[in-house]
Structures are given as C-alpha cells and as structure tokens.
Amino acid sequence: MKSRAARSFLLWLLAMLAGAAIVWNSRFSADMSFFLPGKPTAEQQVLVNQLKEGVVSRLLMLAIEGGTPAERALLSRQLRSELAKTGDFVSVQNGEAGSQEADRSFLFKHRYLLSPAVNPERFSVAGLQSAIANSIDLLASPAGMMLKPLLPRDPTGELFTLISQLNAGAQPNSRDGVWASRDGERAMLLVQTRALGSDTDAQEAAINAIRSQFATSAKALGLTDARLQLSGPGLFAVNSRATIKDEVTRLSLISSLAIIALLFFVYRSFRLLTLGLLPVVSGALAGVVAVSLAYGTVFGITVGFGSALIGEAVDYSIYYFVQSGKNGLDDWRARFWPTIRLGVLTSICGFGALLFSGFPGLAQLGLYALSGVLTAAVVTRFVLPQLTGGDLAMRDLSPLGFKLQSAIKALRHLRWPSLLVAILAAGLLFAQSDTLWNPELSALSPVSQKDQAIDMALRADIGAPDSRYLVVINAANREAALQAAETTGVRLDTLVVTGQIGGYDSPARFLPSQSAQAARRASLPTAEDLSRNLNAALTDSPLADKKLASFVAEVQTSRALPEISRETLNGTSLALAVDSLLLNHAEGWSVLLPLRPGESNINPTLMRRTLDGTGALFIDMKTEFDKLYNDYLHEAMLLSLAGVLAIVALLAVTLRSARRLAAVLLPLVLAVLIVIASLHLLGERPHLLHLIGMLLIVAVGSNYALFFGSTGKDHQLDPETLASMLIANLTTAIGFGTLALSEVPILHAVGVTVGPGAILALLLSAIFVPRETVR
Amino acid sequence: MINRLLGFLLFAGLIFPAHAAFDVAQLMGELAKHKSGKAKFVEKKYISLLDKPAISSGEMTFTAPDQLEKRTLTPKIETLRLDKDLLSIEREKQKLTINLSNQPEALAFIDSIRGTLTGNRAALEKNYLLSLSGTSDKWVLTLLPSEQKIAALVQRITVSGIKNQIRSIEYLQADGDRSVMSIEPLELK
Numbered sequence: 005m006k007s008r009a010a011r012s013f014l015l016w017l018l019a020m021l022a023g024a025a026i027v028w029n030s031r032f033s034a035d036m037s038f039f040l041p042g043k044p045t046a047e048q049q050v051l052v053n054q055l056k057e058g059v060v061s062r063l064l065m066l067a068i069e070g071g072t073p074a075e076r077a078l079l080s081r082q083l084r085s086e087l088a089k090t091g092d093f094v095s096v097q098n099g100e101a102g103s104q105e106a107d108r109s110f111l112f113k114h115r116y117l118l119s120p121a122v123n124p125e126r127f128s129v130a131g132l133q134s135a136i137a138n139s140i141d142l143l144a145s146p147a148g149m150m151l152k153p154l155l156p157r158d159p160t161g162e163l164f165t166l167i168s169q170l171n172a173g174a175q176p177n178s179r180d181g182v183w184a185s186r187d188g189e190r191a192m193l194l195v196q197t198r199a200l201g202s203d204t205d206a207q208e209a210a211i212n213a214i215r216s217q218f219a220t221s222a223k224a225l226g227l228t229d230a231r232l233q234l235s236g237p238g239l240f241a242v243n244s245r246a247t248i249k250d251e252v253t254r255l256s257l258i259s260s261l262a263i264i265a266l267l268f269f270v271y272r273s274f275r276l277l278t279l280g281l282l283p284v285v286s287g288a289l290a291g292v293v294a295v296s297l298a299y300g301t302v303f304g305i306t307v308g309f310g311s312a313l314i315g316e317a318v319d320y321s322i323y324y325f326v327q328s329g330k331n332g333l334d335d336w337r338a339r340f341w342p343t344i345r346l347g348v349l350t351s352i353c354g355f356g357a358l359l360f361s362g363f364p365g366l367a368q369l370g371l372y373a374l375s376g377v378l379t380a381a382v383v384t385r386f387v388l389p390q391l392t393g394g395d396l397a398m399r400d401l402s403p404l405g406f407k408l409q410s411a412i413k414a415l416r417h418l419r420w421p422s423l424l425v426a427i428l429a430a431g432l433l434f435a436q437s438d439t440l441w442n443p444e445l446s447a448l449s450p451v452s453q454k455d456q457a458i459d460m461a462l463r464a465d466i467g468a469p470d471s472r473y474l475v476v477i478n479a480a481n482r483e484a485a486l487q488a489a490e491t492t493g494v495r496l497d498t499l500v501v502t503g504q505i506g507g508y509d510s511p512a513r514f515l516p517s518q519s520a521q522a523a524r525r526a527s528l529p530t531a532e533d534l535s536r537n538l539n540a541a542l543t544d545s546p547l548a549d550k551k552l553a554s555f556v557a558e559v560q561t562s563r564a565l566p567e568i569s570r571e572t573l574n575g576t577s578l579a580l581a582v583d584s585l586l587l588n589h590a591e592g593w594s595v596l597l598p599l600r601p602g603e604s605n606i607n608p609t610l611m612r613r614t615l616d617g618t619g620a621l622f623i624d625m626k627t628e629f630d631k632l633y634n635d636y637l638h639e640a641m642l643l644s645l646a647g648v649l650a651i652v653a654l655l656a657v658t659l660r661s662a663r664r665l666a667a668v669l670l671p672l673v674l675a676v677l678i679v680i681a682s683l684h685l686l687g688e689r690p691h692l693l694h695l696i697g698m699l700l701i702v703a704v705g706s707n708y709a710l711f712f713g714s715t716g717k718d719h720q721l722d723p724e725t726l727a728s729m730l731i732a733n734l735t736t737a738i739g740f741g742t743l744a745l746s747e748v749p750i751l752h753a754v755g756v757t758v759g760p761g762a763i764l765a766l767l768l769s770a771i772f773v774p775r776e777t778v779r
Numbered sequence: 780m781i782n783r784l785l786g787f788l789l790f791a792g793l794i795f796p797a798h799a800a801f802d803v804a805q806l807m808g809e810l811a812k813h814k815s816g817k818a819k820f821v822e823k824k825y826i827s828l829l830d831k832p833a834i835s836s837g838e839m840t841f842t843a844p845d846q847l848e849k850r851t852l853t854p855k856i857e858t859l860r861l862d863k864d865l866l867s868i869e870r871e872k873q874k875l876t877i878n879l880s881n882q883p884e885a886l887a888f889i890d891s892i893r894g895t896l897t898g899n900r901a902a903l904e905k906n907y908l909l910s911l912s913g914t915s916d917k918w919v920l921t922l923l924p925s926e927q928k929i930a931a932l933v934q935r936i937t938v939s940g941i942k943n944q945i946r947s948i949e950y951l952q953a954d955g956d957r958s959v960m961s962i963e964p965l966e967l968k
C-alpha cells in the first residue's frame with residue numbers, strides 16, 4: 005500500500021511537472037483572435053486580416069489638451085518630429101504645412117505616367133485643344149487659381165486630374181498650423197505604428213514610447229499642464245490584456261481564498277484541505293496543457309475561466325472526503341462513484357459541446373473546462389485514495405446533514421410557488437423574446453465603455469477612417485493585382501459618376517501597373533509632333549503655343565523617366581497608402597479599395613452587381629461583424645441544444661426511468677428559466693455567453709440533482725451525502741460567482757448565469773425531491 | 780496655399796448694395812442697412828499668360844450676415860458657397876469643402892469682405908487701410924492690405940459704386956494679374 009501510494013504520487017508528480025513544462029512554454033494571448041472565426045469565409049478572412057494587420061488596426065489617435073493653442077501646436081510639432089525619428093512609426097501626422105510637399109512633387113514629376121487621362125488622343129490636335137481649353141476655363145474660375153503658376157508646364161491639367169481623385173473628404177480642423185479637434189481645444193495627431201495591430205507587446209511598447217516622449221517634450225517646453233489622450237485598436241488590445249491579466253490573478257485569488265476558507269471551516273484539517281486541493285491544481289494545470297497542445301496559443305480569458313473550474317473541480321474531493329468518511333473507500337466507490345461519474349459525464353457533455361464551436365474562444369473554454377474537470381475527477385478517484393490511505397479522519401458532518409433533511413421536508417411546500425415563479429419567468433421571457441438578446445458582437449468586447457467613448461470622440465475630431473466598406477481583389481502577383489485594381493477602378497468610376505459611391509482609394513493611383521505605365525509612356529509624343537500639334541491646336545486660343553515650351557520639354561523628360569516602382573514612392577506618404585492597400589501574403593497579393601459613401605448609403609446589391617465577373621469582393625465590415633456574431637449565436641444555440649440533448653440522453657440511458665429523468669431535469673429547467681428572467685429584470689441584456697451559461701447550469705446543476713434522483717427506493721440520502729452536496733454546491737457557486745465580478749463580459753456573463761443557477765439547481769432539486777428519497 | 784488662394788478669391792464674390800456716402804463712416808452706415816441682395820456678374824481676368832482676358836459670368840446672392848453664393852454659369856457651371864467659415868466649391872460632380880478657420884489669411888479676407896457687406900468698419904480696418912474718393916453718386920473705396928501676409932497675395936482691392944449700388948470690384952494680385960468684376964444688381968431687399 006505504501007509503495008503503491010508512493011508510485012501513484014510519483015506518477016502524478018511527473019505528470020504535473022510535464023504539464024508545468026508545457027505551460028511554461030505556452031504562448032498566452034489576450035488579443036482579438038479570441039473572437040475571430042476559426043474557419044473564416046473569404047469575407048471574414050478579410051475582416052480578420054484587417055483586424056490583425058490592417059492599417060486601421062495600427063492607427064493611434066493622439067489628443068493634446070491644456071495650455072494655449074500656440075503651446076499645443078508647439079508640442080504637437082515637437083512630438084511629431086521626435087516620434088518620426090524613432091522608426092517605430094510608419095507615419096506621424098499632425099497636419100503641419102510642408103509635410104505634403106514630397107507627395108506633391110512626386111505627383112507632379114510623374115504626372116504623365118500617373119494620370120488616367122493620358123492616352124494617345126490626349127496629345128492629338130483635338131485632344132490638346134479640348135484639354136487646354138478646359139484648363140483655361142478653370143483659370144477663369146475660383147478653383148483654377150491654383151493652376152495658374154503650373155499652367156505653362158501642365159497645360160492639359162494632369163496634376164488637377166490626379167489631385168481631384170484624391171480624398172476630398174473632410175480634413176481635420178486646424179489651429180496654429182496643426183490639426184485640432186472640432187472645438188479647437190485639443191491638438192490632434194494621427195500615428196501609424198510599424199508593429200502589427202495583433203502584436204500586443206509591440207503596441208504596448210509603441211504606446212509607452214509615445215507617452216514618455218510626450219512627457220519629455222512637454223517638460224522640455226515647460227508645458228506642465230499639457231495632457232495626452234490616446235486611443236486606437238492598439239490601446240484597446242493593451243488595455244484588454246492588462247484587464248484580463250489582472251482579472252485572472254484577482255478572480256483566481258478571490259475564488260481560491262473563499263473556497264479554501266469554506267473547506268477549512270468544514271474540514272478543520274490542513275491535511276484534508278491540502279489533499280482536497282490536489283485534484284483542483286491538477287485540473288487547472290491539465291486544462292491549460294490541453295489548450296496549449298491543441299491550439300498552440302492560450303487565451304487569457306480561458307485562464308480567467310480557471311476560477312470557475314476551481315469551484316467545480318473541488319467538488320469531487322469534497323464528495324470523497326465527506327461521503328467515504330463513515331463507510332470507507334470501498335463503500336464510496338460502490339455507492340457514490342457511479343453517481344459522481346455520471347455527474348462528471350454530464351459536465352463533460354456540457355463543456356464538450358463547446359468544442360465544436362467555430363468561435364475559437366468558446367472552443368478553448370470548452371476544452372479547458374472539460375480537461376480540467378475530467379482530470380480532477382480522475383485524480384480524485386485514482387490518486388487521492390492512494391495518498392489518504394484508509395484513514396481520512398473526517399469530521400462528522402451528520403449534524404449538518406440532519407438539519408438539511410428537515411429543511412428539505414419544509415422545502416416541499418415551495419413546489420407550487422416555485423413552479424408558479426418559473427411559469428411567470430417563462431411567460432416574461434416569451435413575451436420579450438424579440439428584444440431579449442443583445443445582437444451586437446461588441447457586447448462581448450472587453451473594451452470598457454469609457455475607452456469606447458474616448459475613442460469615438462477622438463475619431464470624430466480627427467476624421468480617422470473607419471474603413472467600413474472595402475472592395476478586395478486577390479491576385480497571384482503584384483502586377484496582376486495592380487492591373488485588377490485598375491480594371492475594377494474603371495467599374496467603380498461609373499458608380500462615382502452616378503453618385504452611388506462618393507469615391508474610393510486605390511494603390512494603382514500612385515503605383516500604376518507596369519502595363520498601364522507602359523501604355524501611358526507610349527502615348528507621349530516626340531517634341532516635334534507635340535510642337536506641331538500644339539501649334540495647330542492653339543491657333544485661336546488666348547494661350548500662345550510659344551509659351552508652352554516647358555510643357556514640350558517636360559513631356560520629353562517623362563518619356564525617359566524610369567518606371568515608377570514601390571521604391572520610387574519612398575519618402576512620400578503615398579508609400580504608406582500603397583503599402584496599406586497592396587498586401588503581400590503567403591497566398592499571393594491582395595488589393596484593398598476602401599470606398600467612401602456618397603450622399604446616400606452604399607447599396608451592397610448594386611456593388612456586387614457592378615463587380616460581377618471581376619473576381620473582386622465587396623465587403624461591408626459592419627455587416628460582416630453582425631453576421632459573424634449571428635453565426636456564433638446561432639451556432640451556440642445549436643450547440644447548447646446538442647449539449648442538453650446529450651445530457652438528457654446520457655441520463656435517460658443511465659437512470660432508465662422516465663420519472664427519475666423528469667425528477668432530475670425539472671429542477672434544472674426551472675433554474676434556467678428563473679435565472680435568465682431574473683437577469684432580464686435586473687437589466688442585464690443576455691448575449692451569447694449567457695446562453696452558454698444556460699447550458700452549463702444544466703451540465704453542472706445536474707450533478708446535484710443526480711444525487712437526489714439516483715438513490716432509488718432502497719437507498720435514501722444519508723445526512724453526510726446531503727452535507728457534501730451542500731458544500732460542493734457552495735464551492736461551485738463561489739467559483740462561478742466570482743466570475744460575475746469580472747469586467748470582461750465573457751466571464752461576467754458565465755458567472756452571473758451559472759453562479760446563481762448552480763444554487764437554484766440544488767435548491768429546486770431539493771424542493772422537487774421524490775418523497776421516498778429523504779426520510 | 781491652395782486653400783488660401785481659394786479663400787482669397789472670394790473677393791471676386793462680393794456684392795453689397797450701398798447708398799452714396801462722402802466718407803467711410805457714412806458709406807458703412809448705408810451698407811449696414813442692407814441685409815441681402817442678388818446680382819448678375821461678369822468677371823474678366825487679365826492673366827499675363829493669356830493673350831485675351833478669361834471671361835466668366837453668372838449670378839451671386841448674399842444673405843446677411845455670412846452666407847454668400849456665387850454661381851458661375853459660363854464658361855462652365857461652378858458654384859462657390861460661403862456659409863459662416865465653411866467655403867465649398869462644386870464643379871462637375873466634384874465638391875471641395877474648406878474650413879476657413881484653418882486658414883488665417885483667407886479668413887482675414889473673408890472677415891474684411893463681410894465687414895464691408897455688413898458695414899463693419901472695425902473689422903475692415905483690422906487688415907486694411909481704407910480710402911474713399913468720389914461723391915455719393917459715384918464713389919470708389921480702396922482697400923490696401925496692412926498685413927504683410929495678405930499683401931503677399933493681393934496688392935489692392937478697389938470697390939466702386941453708384942449711389943447705393945456696388946458696380947464693380949477690381950482686384951490686383953501681387954503678381955500683377957488682375958480681375959475685374961462688373962456687377963448688375965437684380966433686386967434689392
């Protein structure tokens with residue numbers, strides 16, 4: 005016996021060490037991937053890529069408050085120049101004059117290779133006549149004044165054509181030469197990090213660099229009352245991770261301390277307490293190990309779920325200690341283990357259903373809880389008895405049990421009232437069923453309301469792009485991608501003309517495909533031809549052709565210009581625009597064409613019809629998000645249903661009695677109804693995780709109902725069993741209930757549902773207990 | 780720079796009904812009484828690059844205190860609209876909006892023009908030296924920029940009128956090009 009115990013302990017210890025080694029090497033993450041689909045559709049893949057590495061995910065908005073406008077402008081300039089030096093940022097913009105000089109000179113120099121208006125007809129007599137007449141018309145107009153100095157060099161107005169394609173959207177407000185908020189009280193900057201949005205460590209480093217540079221600059225300028233406000237997806241990720249990290253520690257600590265205190269109060273023995281926690285520690289470790297092995301990355305939220313697992317996993321040792329105290333191990337194995345095993349199986353059915361979820365976070369939670377519960381049960385059954393030996397020295401809990409017995413008798417009177425309450429709850433839920441569920445994925449987001457409000461305010465002040473509408477094209481190589489962007493652009497142009505869209509961005513504007521560049525270059529005439537055509541075209545024009553010598557010369561220069569490549573764009577902000585819209589990835593190249601809405605909303609049907617046959621994909625990010633969440637919700641409903649059915653089937657096969665099955669199930673159904681209706685009355689808007697919580701009430705709550713239901717006529721519940729059930733139920737309620745304290749909506753929802761649900765399940769099971777079960 | 784020039788151009792968009800006045804104060808007093816007006820205009824731009832002036836024409840409307848619309852009908856339709864500090868230009872499906880509060884020099888012009896339209900002498904004298912010549916029947920108001928930044932864009936603005944009507948605005952750019960806008964009031968409210 006001694007050596008077997010030592011062997012078991014050694015085996016267990018080895019397993020634990022191996023597990024610890026795996027956990028040590030695991031990658032933990034607290035980013036958005038928790039919410040992103042594991043098997044995305046083509047549209048969802050775009051969404052995922054954008055969230056992980058898209059430009060929008062790398063934007064940080066900065067607002068400088070305090071001081072005078074001039075002081076803020078000074079600080080803004082200082083901050084911009086210092087941040088630009090660090091190399092951590094792809095761009096730092098604050099609206100300073102001169103920052104667009106490089107862009108303008110690039111566009112002007114390459115105008116004949118860039119302008120879509122350049123074709124052979126452009127330089128014919130008729131083409132020149134019409135283009136130059138148009139430029140002269142422009143001169144007469146207010147908008148034409150900016151063209152006057154450029155007219156001798158660019159009489160056909162190519163620069164005007166290029167600039168008018170660019171974003172004509174609202175520019176941020178400006179004070180003292182730098183961007184300002186709408187009310188002018190804050191200086192605004194827009195920063196794009198070099199680090200990907202999904203690289204939370206690097207985002208955190210970038211944010212810290214900004215903050216410390218701000219402090220340094222403000223101090224150097226003597227602006228003591230200047231404050232920095234910052235927002236963006238990167239900050240959300242960093243804050244969420246901090247929240248989750250903090251909560252994992254805090255919740256596990258609260259839950260552990262409360263459960264340890266309860267167990268110590270019951271056991272009054274350090275030895276039993278330590279032994280009792282053994283399965284819990286094993287389970288928690290096994291959970292992380294399983295997730296790490298299966299998914300590679302462990303989400304912080306998954307670990308946060310550990311506090312609930314502690315409460316659930318400790319149940320098995322409680323049953324063992326309390327129930328075997330009087331009659332010994334063998335009796336416990338014979339009488340109680342089958343019931344406990346059934347309880348473990350129902351829990352596994354519940355958590356196991358989540359494994360099939362396409363919502364990766366949910367699948368991880370399922371695997372984590374499943375492996376944790378299973379391991380705790382196995383350790384309790386096979387390792388714990390070896391270590392305790394025959395002598396448990398458990399305190400006699402029958403006095404508590406007797407009190408419970410008489411309480412249960414009294415509880416019977418609550419049968420009709422509790423049925424009535426449940427019927428009212430069902431009625432309420434049915435009446436509110438349309439508006440009951442929260443339809444937004446953002447309900448699950450760990451970003452606090454305050455952070456979201458700050459973000460909205462900064463976004464509105466700076467007019468940061470939200471990139472809601474995108475056209476996406478995939479191609480094998482860069483040239484094909486750019487050509488596709490050009491042909492799709494032609495179709496989109498028709499929509500701009502009819503006003504269906506306000507405009508769009510395209511990388512081909514600044515980096516035309518080689519074939520487009522070659523065609524434009526081929527359209528450029530020789531000096532002789534151009535001079536001859538100009539002479540003919542301008543005979544009756546107020547503009548004399550001899551004033552256009554620099555035009556003729558520059559067309560010649562353009563014929564010999566090297567082809568525009570991505571490197572040509574270096575040093576301009578256009579490089580950034582191209583890089584963010586033309587993406588190279590493992591499968592090839594993708595082009596993004598963000599759309600700007602016109603006067604009316606963008607019509608998805610029309611968009612798809614316009615793009616039909618081009619292979620281009622139209623994506624509305626908002627719709628995709630909503631669809632994603634609805635898919636999750638729909639799937640979660642099916643999974644919950646499947647989980648419940650599996651539990652019912654399992655119970656039916658084991659109990660072999662419709663009456664006993666009903667006795668087990670009725671309290672659970674009532675508990676679910678009452679919990680959800682109460683949450684609704686308390687103003688909580690249930691979402692996907694509440695639904696999962698409902699499944700878990702059934703999965704976890706059935707453990708208690710089983711003891712009442714499985715005893716049969718000859719086995720009536722003894723006082724010790726009743727006491728163990730109460731204690732186990734309390735630890736579970738503490739474990740899940742602790743999650744209700746969480747600020748992370750996912751954990752909060754499960755906690756607030758399953759915590760009270762577990763207690764109600766026990767209470768209702770006691771109320772509806774068959775008369776013969778309790779003496 | 781573009782925005783500044785565009786703002787600057789609003790000078791061409793002036794209309795202000797006026798009564799004859801011998802001195803600036805009287806002229807301003809008369810101008811202040813008239814809140815709104817509508818007129819036809821013909822604008823000739825003398826640009827050194829072109830052998831002939833570029834000519835445009837259309838209609839203008841002013842609604843006190845700060846709404847101005849200039850609709851060019853020939854050679855191309857184009858609408859320029861000023862609503863408080865928001866300047867917008869619409870041309871062939873293209874719309875450009877500029878917030879003038881971001882452009883201090885352009886705003887100085889606008890404020891001065893508004894000053895004239897609404898008879899606000901103090902606002903005018905903040906940026907310009909005013910001189911008035913002629914009689915109340917036929918007067919000429921000259922505005923010379925007193926600020927270097929404005930002077931870099933415009934040398935002189937000359938507004939002339941007959942009795943209570945503004946009949947022309949001439950505006951001489953720093954580079955020597957000039958534009959002359961002849962105004963024919965359609966109705967006076």
